Amino acid sequence: MKKQAVRVLSGLPRFHGVSTERYAIEADYIQEDDTFINGMKLFSRMKGYDIVLMNSSTRGLFGLCLMRWLRPFHRWRLVSLDIHLNEPTGWKQRVATVLKRFLLKKVDLHILFFTDLAGYERWFGITSAKSRFVPFKVNSWEIISHDEAADGEGEYVFCGGRSLRDLETFKRAMAQVSFPGLLLYQQDPSFMALHGTPVDLTGLPPNVRPERHDGNNDTWVEYIRRAKIVVIPAFSNSIYAPGLSLYLLAMALRRCVIISEGPQTRGLLDKEAVIVPPEDPAALAHAIEKLWKDGAFRKQVADAGRKYAERCAGEGRMLADIANACGDLVMASAKEGKPWV
Structure with a gap:
């Protein structure tokens, strides 16, 4: 034909x-x-x-x-x-x-x-x-190796990305847990604000380390690969779907994802991630606590996410x-x- x-x-x-x-x-x-x-x-x-x-x-x-x-x-x-x-x-x-x-x-x-x-x-x-x-698509799908996608404990609770992230809820949730966190922001707070993500680095709980990212893709992948949990907090009034790129990459690397409910989850995700109400620090803290302590549950969610990433491919x-x-x-x-x- x-x-x-x-x-x-x-x-x-x-x-x-x-x-x-x-x-x-x-x-x-x-x-x-x-x-x-x-x-x-x-x-x-x-x-x-x-x-x-x-x-x-x-x-x-x-x-x-x-x-x-x-x-x-x-x-x-x-x-x-x-x-x-x-x-x-x-x-x-x-x-x-x-x-x-x-x-x-x-x-x-x-x-x-x-x-x-x-x-x-x-x-x-x-x-x-x-x-x-x-x-x-899964960004970097063609170059992500099987070793990078292998199981691993991870080091921290990761929060990153530039579009429409509710970082205040992440800060308040991390203040309720004792686990190490990494807040990765791009270029500078004014750049993030242009993409709908207000960045206020004051008042961070002592267990959260802020780091500035230069936009390099290789180091971006490495930050996510080293995470135990990837958190994508979104605003309740978002009508767009922020975080797709990040959660697909995290899933491809078998990192467990926690994400706010919204257009980025409805009709797309179920057991592939832990979905929490938006702008709810207590619910987010509870999800972080459970996933950090329950390795079997964390692996179950990460494996389901990996299968979803494989279906989406590159x-x-x-x-x-x-x-x-x-x-x-x-x-x-x-x-x-x-x-x-």
């Missing part, structure tokens, strides 16, 4: 040449500058493509959507991948959300790494009818799923007889 070629202008650097049973991707890479103006400028480059794929480029996506409203006649389809949206707070953000919801009507398909769309649908009108779930699987989503959109549009948007 001949594969259908799909021409894509893509923000994914390794998308060209991806081939599935049905589709062959012919992609040109765009180095995305995530600004509203750049999204508008991209409009002039779209001729000849079937799909324009915007990867985690939220502001650029809005600019491109505006141009689709202003110049509505074109053949290409607009796909957003992993769009990051937050629940509005205050009247100014609510007004902006109304405009964003209007602009996003020009997106033909949202490819997302989570399934709980309640917040996205309520605030931005993103429904399951215009979305497709693709499991996220970038190759993820890109193939994205290729199928793009190809299916092109074919569905052709069957509907709607070459013009």
Whole structure:
């Protein structure tokens, strides 16, 4: 069976040449500058493509959507991948959300790494009818060795990552236990704050050691490999799914994960992690205590997590799923007889 070629202008650097049973991707890479103006400028480059794929480029996506409203006649389809949206707070953000919801009507398909769309649908009108779930990949999956994924006791309770982390709850939970903890923050507190993670290093309990990370992937993997428990505390009002990358990497390394309940867990995780209520230091402390002391339970959770990571696998699987989503959109549009948007 001949594969259908799909021409894509893509923000994914390794998308060209991806081939599935049905589709062959012919992609040109765009180095995305995530600004509203750049999204508008991209409009002039779209001729000849079937799909324009915007990867985690939220502001650029809005600019491109505006141009689709202003110049509505074109053949290409607009796909957003992993769009990051937050629940509005205050009247100014609510007004902006109304405009964003209007602009996003020009997106033909949202490819997302989570399934709980309640917040996205309520605030931005993103429904399951215009979305497709693709499991996220395990970063460094292709180079993680069997030795790195072997069982091990670990040294500390690890908390890291930059997006939408509730570090205050982690601090308060660790104050209720005596085990050593490591709080890893990236670059500096102001950088973390830009990604929705307030960092206040004052008042840390004496058993928690803060360390600054320079963003090096090898040392990032090493920090996680040496952990006994990996904690991902999220805020209760998060409508996005923070922590996917971290918990998949931790699971691949057979590190036991504790994570706040939310879009990052609903419909995705069950026994693969210990799920606790968000913003509940007592519940988090109880989970840390149990996992630290109960080696059999810790191994049970870590083994289930490892199997989940194996199913998610690496970038190759993820890109193939994205290729199928793009190809299916092109074919569905052709069957509907709607070459013009």
